[in-house]
Amino acid sequence: MLLNEYGEDGQILAGGQSLMPTLNMRLSNPQLLIDINHLHELNSITLDDNIVRIGALARHSELALSPIIDMYLPLIADAIPHVAHIAVRNRGTFGGSVALADPAAELPACVLALGGTVVLQSVKGIRKVKADDYFLGLYETERKPNELLIEVQIPVQDLTGLWAFVELSQRKGDYAIAGLAFIGTSEKQFIKTAKLVYFGSEIKPTLAKKTMAILINTRWDDNTRKLIAETLGRDLDPMTNLQGSAKMKLHLQKVLTNRAIDLALKREKPSR
Ligand SMILES: Cc1cc2nc3c(=O)[nH]c(=O)nc-3n(C[C@H](O)[C@H](O)[C@H](O)COP(=O)(O)OP(=O)(O)OC[C@H]3O[C@@H](n4cnc5c(N)ncnc54)[C@H](O)[C@@H]3O)c2cc1C
Structure with a gap:
């Protein structure tokens, strides 16, 4: 609702590990911060019919400890230790990384390599976008300002591959x-x-x-x-x-x- 009302003037606050530095340095100046940290339904990592579903609020450190990631998405398990330092990994979220699409970030590259699907929600409903169509340019994605990234769905890796x-x-x-x-x-x-x-x-x-x-x-x-x-x-x-x-x-x-x-x-x- 708030995202729909404020559009580009509203900013989601997830782990804050990228957003807070830009606020501190006055590089961004949103009218409204929308803190989603209380949406506990967005922080699970589950396996569902050969698809790993990673909730937007799953922290990098939770991915590092997840037996599902370790067993079914070893590419991501190998990538996580490269993401920042432990303090940042304890707060930073998978959804934040994919939403921001920093060109030097590890996890967007993994989502594309693994053929993931980004799940976006707005007041109009849910929209699923294939990773191939999601990353458009420098910090530019297919996500519209009124959409919340709620989950990324990734097929389990071919473990013989x-x-x-x-x-x-x-x-x-x-x-x-x-x-x-x-x-x-x-x-x-x-x-x-x-x-x-x-x-x-x-x-x-x-x-x-x-x-x-x-x-x-x-x-x-x-x-x-x-x-x-x-x-x-x-x-x-x-x-x-x-x-x-x-x-x-x-x-x-x-x-x-x-x-x-x-x-x-x-x-x-x-x-x-
Ligand atoms: C010192 C330092 C080193 C770092 N090194 C690395 C690194 O090596 N590799 C790396 O990948 N990252 C690195 N990061 C960034 C870190 O991984 C962040 O956690 C990540 O980029 C963003 O996740 P976040 O949850 O902190 O998002 P936030 O900072 O809360 O948000 C980032 C942006 O995404 C938007 N957003 C967040 N969640 C959603 C959502 N669910 N739906 C829609 N929009 C959303 C926000 O509005 C904001 O614009 C580093 C950060 C720091 C401070």
């Missing part, structure tokens, strides 16, 4: 300069399918579609490494900012791609 989460930041707990969420399938060290989502360097979590196409049904060898190093430059368009130049970030993403695929294939079970 490949995955890796890697990132580089200046210090542990800082936002990523470059990072990658990788999901795939393999057979006897041949990559069958691959999904590569880059963050940190790009304005939004970005699928590297040309590089993904090269990896289909491919042996992971020096030739493939060379090919993807060439192709990644056509998929990515890194931002130059205080953390580094576009050229440096592209180089880091190439290094991370090799690291992620090496790590994922190391986990491949010999029996397959």
